Amino acid sequence: MSDLIERFLAGERRALSRILTRVENGTPEGREYLRQLYPRSGRAHTIGITGGAGSGKSSLTGSLASELRKRGHEVGVIAVDPSSPFTQGAILGDRIRMQDLVLDPGVFVRSMASRGALGGLAPTIDDVVAVMDAFGFPYVFIETVGAGQDEVEIAGTALTTVLVNNPGTGDDIQALKAGIIEIADVLVVNKADRPGADVLVSQLRALLSLAPSEGRDIPILSTVATTGDGVPELVDAIDEHRAWLDTSGELDRHRRQEARHQVLSVAQRILLEQIRRETSEETLGDLVGQVAGRSLDPHTAAEQLVEQGQAV
Amino acid sequence: MTASPETPAQGETGQKIRVLIAKPGLDGHDRGAKIVARALRDGGCEVIYTGIRQTPQMIAEAALQEDVDVVGLSILSGAHLELFPRIVEELRSRGLDDVVLFCGGIIPEEDTDALEAMGFSAIFRPGTNTRDIVSFVYDNASSE
Numbered sequence: 265m266s267d268l269i270e271r272f273l274a275g276e277r278r279a280l281s282r283i284l285t286r287v288e289n290g291t292p293e294g295r296e297y298l299r300q301l302y303p304r305s306g307r308a309h310t311i312g313i314t315g316g317a318g319s320g321k322s323s324l325t326g327s328l329a330s331e332l333r334k335r336g337h338e339v340g341v342i343a344v345d346p347s348s349p350f351t352q353g354a355i356l357g358d359r360i361r362m363q364d365l366v367l368d369p370g371v372f373v374r375s376m377a378s379r380g381a382l383g384g385l386a387p388t389i390d391d392v393v394a395v396m397d398a399f400g401f402p403y404v405f406i407e408t409v410g411a412g413q414d415e416v417e418i419a420g421t422a423l424t425t426v427l428v429n430n431p432g433t434g435d436d437i438q439a440l441k442a443g444i445i446e447i448a449d450v451l452v453v454n455k456a457d458r459p460g461a462d463v464l465v466s467q468l469r470a471l472l473s474l475a476p477s478e479g480r481d482i483p484i485l486s487t488v489a490t491t492g493d494g495v496p497e498l499v500d501a502i503d504e505h506r507a508w509l510d511t512s513g514e515l516d517r518h519r520r521q522e523a524r525h526q527v528l529s530v531a532q533r534i535l536l537e538q539i540r541r542e543t544s545e546e547t548l549g550d551l552v553g554q555v556a557g558r559s560l561d562p563h564t565a566a567e568q569l570v571e572q573g574q575a576v
Numbered sequence: 577m578t579a580s581p582e583t584p585a586q587g588e589t590g591q592k593i594r595v596l597i598a599k600p601g602l603d604g605h606d607r608g609a610k611i612v613a614r615a616l617r618d619g620g621c622e623v624i625y626t627g628i629r630q631t632p633q634m635i636a637e638a639a640l641q642e643d644v645d646v647v648g649l650s651i652l653s654g655a656h657l658e659l660f661p662r663i664v665e666e667l668r669s670r671g672l673d674d675v676v677l678f679c680g681g682i683i684p685e686e687d688t689d690a691l692e693a694m695g696f697s698a699i700f701r702p703g704t705n706t707r708d709i710v711s712f713v714y715d716n717a718s719s720e
Contacts, residue, residue, distance in 0.1 A: 278671050281643040289591045352592070353617035359638060360627040366634045373641055377592070377622045 269300055272399065277372060280399050284374055287391045298391050305397035306519075308340070308404045309506050312418035314384060314444065315428030317410025320454040322361035323489035324428060325407050329365055330492070331499045332403055338370040340401035342393060344386050346409045347377040354378070358407060372401070383417030384408035387533065390421055390526050411444060419447035420525045423518060424505045426450045426498075429468070431460035445471070448482060449505045452498060456486035480508055539569055547572065593621045593717045596644040598635045599628045600659045601651060608681060609650035615706035616713060632659060636666030639675060645717040648709075651681040657690060664694050676716045680704065 271279035283301075286294035311328075313321045322343065329339040343358035356375035365371040374392070381387045385408060396404045408418050419425045427448035445451075451472075453464050468484050483501045487494035509515040551569060554560035597613045599606050606628050613623045624642045626634070639647050647667070649660065656679065667675060679691065680700035691699055698712050 278640055281640055285594075285643040291591070347622075348617060351618050351620045353620045354622045355613055355617050356622060356624045356642075357627075359624065363627070363634070366637050375622075375624050375642055379592075 266297075269297065272301070275400070280372065280395070281374070284392055284395055287395050288376060288386070288388050290388055290391075294391075298394065301398040302394055305394040308397035308401055309424065309502075310393055310397065310404045310406060310422040311502055312406045312408065312422030312425040313428065314408040314411045314415065314418050314425065315452075315454075316430070316433065319410070319428045319430050319433075320489045321407050321410075321428055322358040324426075324452070324454055324487060324495075324498075325358075325405050326362035326365060327487075327489045327492050327495045328499060328502075329362070329371055329403075329405065331495050333365075333368060333370055335499070337402050338400070339365075339372075340396040340399065340404040341365075341371070341373040341407065342376055342389070342396060342404065343373065343407040344376045344378055344384070344389070344409050347379050349380070352379070372396070372399075378409055381417075382415075384411040384415030385417050385421060390522075393421060416444055416447045420522050423509060423515070424449045424502050426452055426502065428452045428454050429464060430455045431458050431464045446475075450498070450501050451482060451484045453484065453486045454489055456494065457488050457491075461486060479512060480505075539572075543569060543572060593646065593713060594624065594642060594644040595621050595646040595648060595713060595717075596624045596626065596635070596639050596642060597648045597650065598626050598630050598638065599650050600630050600632065600635060600663060601653045601655045602629060603651070603653040604628050605652050606650070608652070609648075611706065612648060612650065612680065612700075612709055615710055619710035619713070621710075621713060632662040632666045635663050636670055636672065639667060639672055640670045644675065646676045646678070646713055649677070649679040651679065651683070654682065656681070656683055657687060660691065660694055660696070676713075678709075678712060680709075 268279050268283060272283055283297050287298050288294070313325050315321050325341055325343070329341060332339050341362065343356070345354055345356045345358060347354040354377035356377060358375055359366070359373055362373055365373065376386045376389065376392065378386050385406070389406065393404060393406060406418065406422050408415060425447050427444060429452065431453065451468055453461050453468070455461070465484055465486060472482050485494055485498050485501055487498055489495070509518065548569070551560065551565040555562050555565050595616050597609050599609050609625070613625045616623045624638065624644060626638050635647070649663065651659070660679065664677070677696045678698040678700065679696055683691070683699055683701060688699060697716055700709055
């Protein structure tokens with residue numbers, strides 16, 4: 265066993281940090297660490313915090329972590345911010361909202377860039393969550409990039425998904441649309457000290473009353489993340505969802521679904537990497553040119569690419 | 577979590593240079609720090625920005641948790657000879673010996689030797705071209 269794993273198992277945060285980097289980067293070394301640590305994961309309550317840009321996800325995550333610290337629990341946080349589609353660079357600024365927690369030895373905050381992943385997370389998010397879980401944090405928060413309507417990946421990564429809404433950001437038709445609202449296990453109206461909060465709560469409640477019940481009512485909580493109002497109640501609601509998962513048998517179903525999704529998405533990534541490795545820039549450029557010039561359709565071009573990739 | 581071919585898979589398993597940009601001390605002018613953060617972002621780095629009024633412990637702890645390759649400190653208050661040694665000490669006490677350090681802001685020429693002795697590899701003063709900062713980071717950081 266490597267020195268870094270030993271130090272990780274002894275609870276050394278520097279070792280956690282270094283392993284996270286390698287696992288995030290998906291290096292061969294990182295994959296080996298993940299292979300060794302994965303059997304130790306599965307104990308944490310993983311909680312996704314998602315919602316629009318500026319909805320208060322980071323502040324709320326910070327407040328939730330503070331409340332859990334008051335209750336004596338250690339907390340891991342993974343905060344995802346977008347990478348530039350042009351330079352692949354990123355500014356990761358979620359820590360700014362979590363200043364109070366920086367020096368708390370019971371909290372570990374790690375920023376991740378989305379690195380081209382769609383869906384509000386990062387390509388290796390599940391691996392990074394597993395490492396945080398294996399380190400022994402009983403609660404691990406995953407804060408998505410600012411999500412709009414369709415970034416639903418978080419529901420596959422986290423056991424409990426919290427959707428953060430704000431008053432004054434759209435009429436009830438927005439809430440009627442399919443997509444992100446369907447994945448919420450707990451709904452939050454944050455910035456509830458602003459006008460329109462009560463109306464939004466009743467709109468959300470009316471909307472939920474129309475949805476088929478899955479044996480559990482989805483709670484709607486009002487919070488003001490910056491003051492901490494409503495945060496203890498939100499922690500209770502998150503804990504209640506976990507308890508429901510345990511007693512209803514949903515936990516096993518969720519874990520199987522999550523595992524299936526992960527295996528398939530890694531397989532997809534491996535195949536894509538293989539195709540890119542086996543395809544010369546010239547061949548790719550040629551196909552791209554034909555599609556751009558409308559002499560070939562994208563499906564036929566992709567099929568040719570896949571066939572060539574496998575032929576080698 | 578599919579990577580579309582237009583945003584190629586290179587980012588997924590690629591190794592990015594991670595940089596912490598921090599502002600120690602009590603002055604609240606962070607425009608320079610933000611410009612440097614932005615330039616490094618445009619240069620393809622992943623930049624962790626922690627905001628103003630950071631204590632030496634907060635900076636070192638953020639560097640540890642984020643496993644950064646480089647720490648850049650911005651200071652205008654004149655307290656660099658007070659604060660920087662404490663930051664270096666906090667980094668060392670956490671085992672972060674291999675982090676590349678640079679700083680920028682209002683820093684008199686006569687302090688250069690002292691800062692270099694502390695472990696700062698570069699000092700960027702007003703008028704610096706941001707390209708030089710990006711080049712410095714790429715030349716000195718060994719991302720893994």
